[in-house]
Amino acid sequence: MASSSYSNPPCAACKCLRRKCMPDCIFAPYFPPEEPQKFINVHKIFGASNVSKLLNDVPPHQREDAVNSLAYEAEARMKDPVYGCVGAISVLQRQVMRLQKELDATNADIIRYAYNEMPQPPQPPAASQYGGRRTAAGHGSSGGGSFDQNSGFYYPSQWNNNDPSGDNESGS
Numbered sequence: 001m002a003s004s005s006y007s008n009p010p011c012a013a014c015k016c017l018r019r020k021c022m023p024d025c026i027f028a029p030y031f032p033p034e035e036p037q038k039f040i041n042v043h044k045i046f047g048a049s050n051v052s053k054l055l056n057d058v059p060p061h062q063r064e065d066a067v068n069s070l071a072y073e074a075e076a077r078m079k080d081p082v083y084g085c086v087g088a089i090s091v092l093q094r095q096v097m098r099l100q101k102e103l104d105a106t107n108a109d110i111i112r113y114a115y116n117e118m119p120q121p122p123q124p125p126a127a128s129q130y131g132g133r134r135t136a137a138g139h140g141s142s143g144g145g146s147f148d149q150n151s152g153f154y155y156p157s158q159w160n161n162n163d164p165s166g167d168n169e170s171g172s
Contacts, residue, residue, distance in 0.1 A: 011032065012031040012034075012035055013031045013048065027055075029063075029064075031067070042070050042074045045077045045078070046074065051067075072085060
């Protein structure tokens with residue numbers, strides 16, 4: 001004696017609730033027998049009666065989305081009973097903000113690197129830049145710098161010969 005229940009197993013909701021699954025069962029299209037945990041979580045959080053009422057109030061073309069939302073919220077509530085999916089959303093928002101700051105810092109580093117790698121505009125001659133006269137090997141100069149004969153550039157020293165503090169101010 002084969003019954004029709006063997007060819008058409010009850011949905012996860014009817015199996016969990018231990019009732020006969022009727023052909024017009026509101027749960028059957030959304031809680032297949034292969035996914036019992038989906039209904040168990042929804043039932044624990046919202047209750048079968050409330051889910052049934054909700055599904056009857058929702059237009060048929062929106063029911064699958066409603067069930068998926070309920071299942072997601074129920075699973076999130078099982079993991080975090082206080083905040084549910086709002087807690088998960090908050091964690092993700094903080095992660096996005098942290099990653100955005102990291103991206104901004106990396107972009108700034110790239111800009112700084114690109115700017116430093118660009119050729120610098122030519123500088124005016126060193127003698128006019130430091131207000132002194134350039135002489136070979138720094139002889140006869142009171143600026144305390146040196147002249148590199150290989151490159152032709154004048155390198156002023158950090159300190160003036162007369163002022164070891166480097167202030168270059170005359171005074172007491």
